[in-house]
Amino acid sequence: MPDPSATSDAPVRPRLRFAPSPTGYLHVGGARTALFNWLYARHTGGQFLLRIEDTDRARSTEASTRAIFEGLQWLGLTWDEEVVYQGANLERHRRDGERLLAAGAAYRCFCTPEELDERRAAAEARRETFRYDRRCDRLPVDDVERRVAAGMPYAIRFRVPAGTIEWDDLVHGRIAFPNKDIEDFVVLRSDATPVYNMAVVSDDIAMRVTLVMRGDDHISNTPKQILLYRALGADVPGFAHLPMIHGTDGKKLSKRHGATAVADYQGQGILPTAMLNFLALLGWSPGGDREIMTLPEMVELFGPGGLQRKAAVFDPQKLEWMNGQHLSMMPLGELLPRVTPALVRAGLTTADALAAQPEWYAALVDLLRVRARTINDIVRQAEPYLCETITYDPEAVAKQWKDPAASAALLEASRDALAASPSWTPEALESALRALAESRAIAAGKLFQPLRVALTGLTVSPGIFDVLVLLGRDRALSRIDAAIRHLR
RNA sequence: GGCGGUAUCGUCUAGGGGACUAGGACGGAGCCCUCUCAAGGCUCAAACACGGGUUCGAAUCCCGUUACCGCUACCA
Numbered sequence: 001m002p003d004p005s006a007t008s009d010a011p012v013r014p015r016l017r018f019a020p021s022p023t024g025y026l027h028v029g030g031a032r033t034a035l036f037n038w039l040y041a042r043h044t045g046g047q048f049l050l051r052i053e054d055t056d057r058a059r060s061t062e063a064s065t066r067a068i069f070e071g072l073q074w075l076g077l078t079w080d081e082e083v084v085y086q087g088a089n090l091e092r093h094r095r096d097g098e099r100l101l102a103a104g105a106a107y108r109c110f111c112t113p114e115e116l117d118e119r120r121a122a123a124e125a126r127r128e129t130f131r132y133d134r135r136c137d138r139l140p141v142d143d144v145e146r147r148v149a150a151g152m153p154y155a156i157r158f159r160v161p162a163g164t165i166e167w168d169d170l171v172h173g174r175i176a177f178p179n180k181d182i183e184d185f186v187v188l189r190s191d192a193t194p195v196y197n198m199a200v201v202s203d204d205i206a207m208r209v210t211l212v213m214r215g216d217d218h219i220s221n222t223p224k225q226i227l228l229y230r231a232l233g234a235d236v237p238g239f240a241h242l243p244m245i246h247g248t249d250g251k252k253l254s255k256r257h258g259a260t261a262v263a264d265y266q267g268q269g270i271l272p273t274a275m276l277n278f279l280a281l282l283g284w285s286p287g288g289d290r291e292i293m294t295l296p297e298m299v300e301l302f303g304p305g306g307l308q309r310k311a312a313v314f315d316p317q318k319l320e321w322m323n324g325q326h327l328s329m330m331p332l333g334e335l336l337p338r339v340t341p342a343l344v345r346a347g348l349t350t351a352d353a354l355a356a357q358p359e360w361y362a363a364l365v366d367l368l369r370v371r372a373r374t375i376n377d378i379v380r381q382a383e384p385y386l387c388e389t390i391t392y393d394p395e396a397v398a399k400q401w402k403d404p405a406a407s408a409a410l411l412e413a414s415r416d417a418l419a420a421s422p423s424w425t426p427e428a429l430e431s432a433l434r435a436l437a438e439s440r441a442i443a444a445g446k447l448f449q450p451l452r453v454a455l456t457g458l459t460v461s462p463g464i465f466d467v468l469v470l471l472g473r474d475r476a477l478s479r480i481d482a483a484i485r486h487l488r
Numbered sequence: 489g490g491c492g493g494u495a496u497c498g499u500c501u502a503g504g505g506g507a508c509u510a511g512g513a514c515g516g517a518g519c520c521c522u523c524u525c526a527a528g529g530c531u532c533a534a535a536c537a538c539g540g541g542u543u544c545g546a547a548u549c550c551c552g553u554u555a556c557c558g559c560u561a562c563c564a
Contacts, residue, residue, distance in 0.1 A: 371526035
């Protein structure tokens with residue numbers, strides 16, 4: 001059996017990259033871009049690479065880089081190979097820029113940024129479109145040499161040839177830009193640092209990226225980049241431009257819209273798998289009515305055919321609903337380790353205490369998760385079962401213990417019926433209480449609701465018999481006693 | 489302004505010339521279940537931006553218009 005990778009015509013495995021700038025936290029738009037790149041790579045058996053675009057020294061921070069790693073790790077979007085730091089490749093970017101000059105694809109431009117600004121302003125005042133007029137490209141050779149010899153600073157500008165640049169975008173189909181609309185752009189500044197498009201193309205070539213998948217705000221950068229690939233003699237990769245994510249008001253998602261960092265959602269008790277599922281559906285659909293998916297299912301179903309061209313609005317409500325779905329379907333064994341730290345952080349218990357009674361703990365979470373949409377919801381509901389004393393919710397008292405004397409009497413009867421039950425199981429307790437209700441000719445609910453307040457202090461909880469069992473005989477009976485004392 | 493992109497219920501979307509009286513989901517309204525709250529089940533309201541073509545036939549193809557978004561730097 002020949003090794004397929006050894007044959008020269010073996011298909012190239014796709015190589016994709018996620019290339020965030022470390023200028024803040026990992027936001028949901030970036031997370032979705034990462035997800036789509038990751039899904040494509042995993043689906044095709046390709047590679048998913050990570051590049052930190054830290055060339056903007058002023059805005060890049062180490063904390064942001066860490067936040068990106070942590071966000072990606074939390075989501076489970078693992079990357080292949082070493083992380084590439086763009087800043088480390090500055091020398092190559094410069095060499096590639098100079099290669100352009102040497103090859104005659106670019107020229108020296110002695111116009112200063114100030115002069116350019118002036119001309120741009122003047123053109124604008126005349127209501128004309130400003131485009132660099134190539135004056136430096138028309139400088140006589142000896143003039144250029146004289147200026148260089150004199151140490152005059154210059155930028156390196158790419159000479160855009162005539163023609164049209166077009167490509168088949170994986171999400172948009174064919175996109176074309178007439179070259180006349182692309183001005184001769186700077187690739188190396190006068191301080192010899194590379195400009196964004198130069199650095200990106202240089203790195204993507206070096207990383208052997210075959211598919212550039214990114215936000216569609218980069219569509220107009222693409223023709224310039226294609227020009228650079230060609231001038232550098234490199235293969236042009238494929239492109240896939242994903243739609244933006246907007247806030248509820250239809251504008252580009254920003255801090256104004258509240259939580260935009262994936263860490264925010266982590267803090268709200270959203271599960272990574274739900275976050276991923278939700279993000280996947282923002283701009284992609286597997287077709288048909290499929291909505292709830294696990295990560296492996298997404299990997300299997302993912303394809304460029306389902307990619308959307310229109311910007312999507314981020315709807316936190318649907319995210320929460322989806323999280324509830326994932327909360328319910330996730331194996332308890334996976335859920336528990338995520339709930340425990342939240343419970344501990346809330347000061348309701350300790351990890352050791354929970355570990356001491358694993359079955360009880362599992363039963364508790366299993367009961368609570370049905371009516372929770374986030375892990376934080378579970379935490380909010382867990383207090384009556386984890387803490388020794390409870391507080392009575394004033395509204396619950398007002399509603400269910402309207403007549404204290406009558407309520408106390410009812411509780412007393414319930415207490416006796418429960419205490420007399422031969423076993424402390426949901427079934428036995430239920431028949432005990434229902435028999436009591438029947439003997440008194442009252443609706444069972446008239447018994448259950450006041451009892452619920454006595455047991456939990458609240459008007460809402462899991463089924464009353466489950467609560468009774470969860471609390472255990474001693475604790476349940478003593479809480480009823482306490483409620484009776486409170487009422488008298 | 490120039491260039492590019494986009495346009496199906498409030499939102500996410502299915503749809504890729506006839507199967508569309510346009511389907512699903514979130515959210516909303518209501519009903520059922522029921523010890524509360526959830527979950528679940530059922531029902532209802534809710535959309536093809538507009539105008540021209542092409543075609544026997546258009547949500548689907550083409551062209552305009554409009555609206556929205558992006559880019560337009562020696563930012564990334």
